[in-house]
Amino acid sequence: MSKRHDRHVHLGLWLTFLDASAWRDPASRAEELNTLAPYVEVAEIGERAKFDALIRGDGLGLPLPAPDQAFAGSLEIVTLLAALAARTERIGLIGTASTTFSEPYNLARTLATLDHLSNGRVGWNIVTSVAGEEQFGYDEIPGHDARYERADEFIEVVSKLWASWEPGAVLIDRENGVFFDPDKIHRIDHEGKHFRVAGPLNIARPPQGRPVLVQAGDSETGRNFAARHAEVVFTAQNDIARARAFYDDVKARVRRQGRDETRVSILPGLVVTIGATEAEARELHERFLGQIDYERTRQNLESLLGGIDLSDVGLDEPVPRERLPQAAALTRQPGRAQIFLDLAGEEGATLRRLLQALGTSHGHGRVFGTPEQIAGHIERWAEAGAADGFAISPAQGLAGARALADEVVPILQDRGLFRREYTGRTLRDHLGLAPVW
Numbered sequence: 058m059s060k061r062h063d064r065h066v067h068l069g070l071w072l073t074f075l076d077a078s079a080w081r082d083p084a085s086r087a088e089e090l091n092t093l094a095p096y097v098e099v100a101e102i103g104e105r106a107k108f109d110a111l112i113r114g115d116g117l118g119l120p121l122p123a124p125d126q127a128f129a130g131s132l133e134i135v136t137l138l139a140a141l142a143a144r145t146e147r148i149g150l151i152g153t154a155s156t157t158f159s160e161p162y163n164l165a166r167t168l169a170t171l172d173h174l175s176n177g178r179v180g181w182n183i184v185t186s187v188a189g190e191e192q193f194g195y196d197e198i199p200g201h202d203a204r205y206e207r208a209d210e211f212i213e214v215v216s217k218l219w220a221s222w223e224p225g226a227v228l229i230d231r232e233n234g235v236f237f238d239p240d241k242i243h244r245i246d247h248e249g250k251h252f253r254v255a256g257p258l259n260i261a262r263p264p265q266g267r268p269v270l271v272q273a274g275d276s277e278t279g280r281n282f283a284a285r286h287a288e289v290v291f292t293a294q295n296d297i298a299r300a301r302a303f304y305d306d307v308k309a310r311v312r313r314q315g316r317d318e319t320r321v322s323i324l325p326g327l328v329v330t331i332g333a334t335e336a337e338a339r340e341l342h343e344r345f346l347g348q349i350d351y352e353r354t355r356q357n358l359e360s361l362l363g364g365i366d367l368s369d370v371g372l373d374e375p376v377p378r379e380r381l382p383q384a385a386a387l388t389r390q391p392g393r394a395q396i397f398l399d400l401a402g403e404e405g406a407t408l409r410r411l412l413q414a415l416g417t418s419h420g421h422g423r424v425f426g427t428p429e430q431i432a433g434h435i436e437r438w439a440e441a442g443a444a445d446g447f448a449i450s451p452a453q454g455l456a457g458a459r460a461l462a463d464e465v466v467p468i469l470q471d472r473g474l475f476r477r478e479y480t481g482r483t484l485r486d487h488l489g490l491a492p493v494w
Contacts, residue, residue: 064439064474065473065474065475065476066435066439066444066445066446066447066469066474066475067109067289067322067324067445067446067487067488068108068109068446068447068449068466068475069108069109069110069111069112069149069151069324069446069447069448069449070099070102070103070106070108070110070111070112070448070449070458070461071111071112071113071114071448071449071450072096072099072100072111072112072113072137072141073099073113073450073454074086074095074096074098074099074454074455074458075087075090075454081348085454086454086455091132093137093140095455096137096140096141097140097141097144098455098458099111099455099458100141100144100145100148101144101145102455102458102459102461102462103148103458103462104145104146104147104148105462106461106462106463106466107147107466107475107476107477107478107479108148109148109149109446109484109487109488110148110149110150110151110178110180110484110487111138111141111148111149111150111151112151112182112291112448113134113137113138113150113151113152113153114153114182115131115134115152115153115154115155116131116188116189117155117158117186117188117189117192117193118188118189118191118192134152134153134154135152135154135167135168135171137152138150138152138171138175138179139171139174139175142171142174142175142178143174145178147178147479147482147487148178149178149179149180149269149483149484149487149488150171150175150178150179150180150484151179151180151181151182151269151271151289151484152171152179152180152181152182153182153184154167154168154181154182154183154184155184155185155186155189156183156184156185156186156204156207156208156211156212157185157186157198157199157204157207157208158186158189158190158192158193159211160252161211161214161215161218161252161254162214162218162254162256162258164215165214165215165218165219165258166218166258166259166260168181168215168263168268169219169258169260169261169262169263169268170260171268172263172264172265172268173260173261173263173264176264176482176483177263177264177265177482177483177484177485178482178483178484179263179265179268179269179484180268180269180270180271180289180484181268181269181270181271182271182272182273182291183208183212183270183271183272183286183287184273185201185204185205185207185208185274186198186204187389187390188389198388198389200388201276201278201387201388201389201391202278205274205278205279205282206250206251207251208282209282209285209286210249210250210251210252211251211252212270212286213247213249214245214247214249214252214254215267216267217245217247217254217256218245218254218256218257218258219258219262219263219266219267219493220262220266220267221242221243221244221245221256221257221258221262222241222242222257222258222261222262223241223242223243223262224241224262224494225238225241226238226241226242226261226262227261237261242257243256243257244256244257245257264483264492265483265484265485265492265493266492266493266494267493268484269288269289269484269485269488269490270286270287270288270289271287271288271289271290271291272286272287272289272290272291273290273291273292274392275292275293275303275392275393275395275396276384276385276391276392276395277385279392280306280307280310281310283307283310283311283321284307284310284311284313284314284316285314287321288320288321288322288488288490289321289322289323289324289488290307290321290322290323290324291324291325291326291448292323292324292325292326293325293326293393293396293419293420293421293422294325294326294421294422294443294444295396295400295414295418295420295421295422295423297437297438297441297443299399300325300422300438300443300444301441301442301443303323304323304442304443304444305442307321307323308321308323319489320489320490322445322446322488323444323445324444324445324446324447324448325421325422325438325443325444325447325448326418326421326422326447326448326449326450327421327422327423327424327434327435327447327448327449327450328417328418328421328422328423328424328449328450328451328452329423329424329425329431329449329450329451329452329457329461329465330342330345330423330424330425330426330451330452330453330457331425331426331427331428331431331451331453331457331460331461331464331465332425332426332427333427334427335425335426335427335430338425338426338427338430339425341425341452341453342423342425342452345417345452346413346417349412349413349416349417350416351372351409351412351416354412354415354416355367355368355408355412357415358397358411358412358415361389361390361393361394361397361415362381362382362387362394362397362398363382363386363387363394365380365381365382366380367380367408370408371408372407372408372409372412373407373408373409374407374408375401375406375407375408376401376406376407376408376411378401378402381398381401381402382394382398384398393419393420396414396420397411397414397415397420400414417452418450421450423452425452428460428464428465428468429468431461431465432465432468432469432472432474435447435465435469435474436469436472436474439474449461
């Protein structure tokens, strides 16, 4: 029997109901991909189980040709989260937005609006983007470090804009006819390398002071960016020792920035397949492996690794080490590429193994088993200091989300690892963070 814990983990639920290949299942409801109903179901499942937040990724390009790809198109994220804010009460809403292809004033206003409409439940997953440049007039995407340089200034500007309304600026004094106090609303007059913004923002300060800042970069530059700004760090980790090393490294960087490391939560991604028995879960997992299009996934891996050619490598052969690039030389996703470079260097690693890791979880951890086994995995990583929680994606879609909520979460609650009820109303409350005033 596992011991009871005094410290809760944080759990995010990816806002999707289709795994990469699961749309081919007759029960997948793929026809509803661009409707609200299935997303509402995921949100209601997550809120019933007291998850900290729903998490929604986003992309600004459409890779072609990929006719078998379920997520070839994507609902605009803020519109979707605004709709879900009206259908939920407590669960947080974390959406992805790019600092490379957005402007600070527009995004600050959009996220402040969403935070108001949700009564303080918004988080912003900050990305610098790895694709989509052709949609915004770029011949090529800016370099990795250049994107992060812009992102640093972007965060500075939006933070100033959210703070341009002091607490108490809105008076609504009907008797004296005073709606707001102009002495508590300020221009920001920002002039920097990338942005010139006068301010103030034209909407009152968000209920949380500012949305929760989330970040997922794993490169050296990305880790330093997280240490400066992030309150939640998403990461792809599939090995507990490497996850612990990442955890310790990021927390140390946070301390060097003079920040409280306990106020920064590190949540590895985790794809789960849940069965009534281990054999059933294994069978489901093997079914998902059987749905991988190895040819297309090989092309995706080649692209991730800087355009190398693996077309002559057999599935059960190792990837020739002399073809592998140095992650630091890659422009788009050096941190994610490093996961697969490390995997390729392991003894006995084959191309098939790399493609399975990419095709089923994009390098995130993947675990299959009974509810007890899934809960045990979460407990072990938390106890080992490898995670403060997880961003979980159920491989079985809505059925997997229900099993997670109804069968795994109660075990975590019984072990004292997860809340039974929300004790606050905002995402900052759920994460143990104070408002930013």
